[in-house]
Amino acid sequence: QSSVQTYGLFDVSAGQFQNAGATKVRRLDSGNLSTSYLGFKGTEDLGGGLRANFALETFFLADTGGASRVPGVDVFWARNAWVGLSGDFGALKLGRAGPPLFVSTLIFNAFGDSFGYSPSIRQYYNAPYGTPLIGDSGWNNAITYSTPNVGGVSANLMMQLGEGAATAKGRNVGANVLYFGGPLALTGAWQQVKAQGVLGRGIAAFPGFQKQDAYQFGASYDFGVVKLFGQYGVIKTDAFTDVKVTNAHLSASVPIGNGAVLASYGHSKIDTAGVANDPVSKMLTVGYDHFLSKRTDVYAIYMNDKYTRLSTGNTFAVGIRHKF
């Protein structure tokens, strides 16, 4: 009678890690290629095409046994915690889920949702890299509506309620449009954030914060011998001192046997009002991902991390990823 499914992903890599301006550290790390998590989900057929669906997913640190992304700070069920209905009308989710801009960011680059190795994810979402994207890669208290797929086109609309909290200035809203047609895929995404997320860059980092608007365009084309990805996006933060970040990403995936050579380059310009010599973050990652099965792959990564006026960081890592 119970229809719950248990699933998840382990990702562990070992190597020498070094961000721009930082010292080298040899370590074992969790979740660099895909964030490790454990999930429970289910779907119930209600008849007439209507379904009830849910997902409850917790990140974990496979290296230390810690819960969530940052133990003691992050919420436990940070990856997904929503229930909803789906049918001919599309799908409705109530609860915590990933915003549309994040979904577009991960689909249109060769390293997916890799917080450790994807220049796209790092330059949009990973605070140490100077990016001011606020609001986390999961939004609380959210209502998400996804349209049906019509001729390859679908859209997602998400609203995070402000809930009247003292630290909230109002709602967050996000939306994207996705097109998949044969080898070609396209996306446009936008979000406006006014409320603090659980993790990620904090609003407090921007005195006089009013709101942050971000948009992004992405495209990919699969030539067979190589799949190319391109992304362009802008993040504008409205505060006492405005900050505008302009991101450009190019990446490629080249299938070889049971694996693929992956490469991705990201250029992120951080333009702070009234500041001369704005810094630029340049990130290049190349890797080889070898699939032992559909569910299990091993990989080797090199990442070069440059940031204006900081020493260059070099990361070498090998890892294993296992879906269950």
Place this chain on the structure above:
Amino acid sequence: QSSVQTYGLFDVSAGQFQNAGATKVRRLDSGNLSTSYLGFKGTEDLGGGLRANFALETFFLADTGGASRVPGVDVFWARNAWVGLSGDFGALKLGRAGPPLFVSTLIFNAFGDSFGYSPSIRQYYNAPYGTPLIGDSGWNNAITYSTPNVGGVSANLMMQLGEGAATAKGRNVGANVLYFGGPLALTGAWQQVKAQGVLGRGIAAFPGFQKQDAYQFGASYDFGVVKLFGQYGVIKTDAFTDVKVTNAHLSASVPIGNGAVLASYGHSKIDTAGVANDPVSKMLTVGYDHFLSKRTDVYAIYMNDKYTRLSTGNTFAVGIRHKF
């Protein structure tokens, strides 16, 4: 070989929420009609009618992804964490479980264990509403014995060990008797609390606290076109300043198609020794609960919340509840 079952419940509602004396907040909320949780349970046949049983259940917040009822304060496995044996002699549970008075409270009102909408649960257990019930809806370190069902009558006895902690004055004990016979059901419940619970009103709120005794009687009768519920209970807190709370609840459930109209009224008088003009809490909730399936329902709720000398609160909410 493994016999563990994974199960649980999602409950999310959205609307305008307002307690007596409080401002209106529009928000998405988890667990108002039933507290959201994830559980693992199992039973093993040991032969001769004897069984080993266990339950391990964690509350979660489906709106924010937070663990437990109050992240960082509540224990993780707050709903149930016990192992035990059952057989002809009845059932024995060792560990954390719900006390008998709580079980009687939730069975004999139309809104069940709804911490968000049930006047019964709110006026007995939800501290903001002036009720002094101490000891949480789950008791730690407890030994629970349940009798077999004899002619529709069963009883539960629970003892929470004091464990010699500095904050513990001794044991908590609780008991109830339940009768189910055709359309009629009856209960009597009692508990005496000396030790602090994890959540709920704290002992520190009562300087010179000695003990708290509570009793409750409940009845329900199913006429077919309507099921009526009645509850009467008294909570006496023995401290420097004694407090006596007298609760009366009436509720009804009227089946309509695949759903039911629910209504419940609660009157709670808080009588503090030596204080004139004792406050009264009056709470009225009406709602419609529509079942999409046995496991999934959607609902609409209106709640009116009055408390002496405070402005009246009005709550309007719609929600979805999904068991898995």
Place this chain on the structure above:
Amino acid sequence: QSSVQTYGLFDVSAGQFQNAGATKVRRLDSGNLSTSYLGFKGTEDLGGGLRANFALETFFLADTGGASRVPGVDVFWARNAWVGLSGDFGALKLGRAGPPLFVSTLIFNAFGDSFGYSPSIRQYYNAPYGTPLIGDSGWNNAITYSTPNVGGVSANLMMQLGEGAATAKGRNVGANVLYFGGPLALTGAWQQVKAQGVLGRGIAAFPGFQKQDAYQFGASYDFGVVKLFGQYGVIKTDAFTDVKVTNAHLSASVPIGNGAVLASYGHSKIDTAGVANDPVSKMLTVGYDHFLSKRTDVYAIYMNDKYTRLSTGNTFAVGIRHKF
């Protein structure tokens, strides 16, 4: 398609507990005979004898519903959080797991991994008993290699990376060799710890700490009517004031019907450099463990706990243990 298995163990005992020098407390306790836990594991056949494996296991407190061994201090997935590959070459694990010395300690005594009742586990791992073993019974950031079993002989090698943390002085390493041949089993284990564990005795307790070396030898022989176990080990802590602990353990298991009488004695001498009248810990535990099934047993325990210049502690407890 998903191959994840949910499993675990409940252990609850009730009684009067008293450590040497401490007052008596009557309480319900979790995890004294085996630490209660919930786990998720899986294995995937990759072909050619190669397998991908993982384990993700969280301790819990069955008496209070708390997560992990010490809520708020311990990591959530403290028992195991690793992914790896196994095959003809042996097995490789990446992540948090139990060190070889701990595995040898629990195999070669009659009370297994009992943190509550096993003199071996308590005198090596349980800090209140004066033992200076550092590094926890689970190691973070670890790479573990296990050899194939060759003629009954196998070995495990574990390295915990230092990861350049300010509190880490370098790597931890551990190894053991195990032999199982008919009624005879033998082990030798060693570890060197430089980095702080999550729980257990802290490095800060040893001013000027440099490193801690520990070794242990164990043997067991099953005569049929009785299985005997012996262990001898030394823990040397290199600090401003060196500490040397010498442990000797003897235990026996006598099968009776569907159960066994268990007895274990431990002698632990704590030799602190420059200190006269070094204390000795002497611990004796006897018990009867009755199996209701392969998965469920009930037990009665008496433990006598002596420590130089402290009053003697006496513990009487009965409990139930259920594997699922």
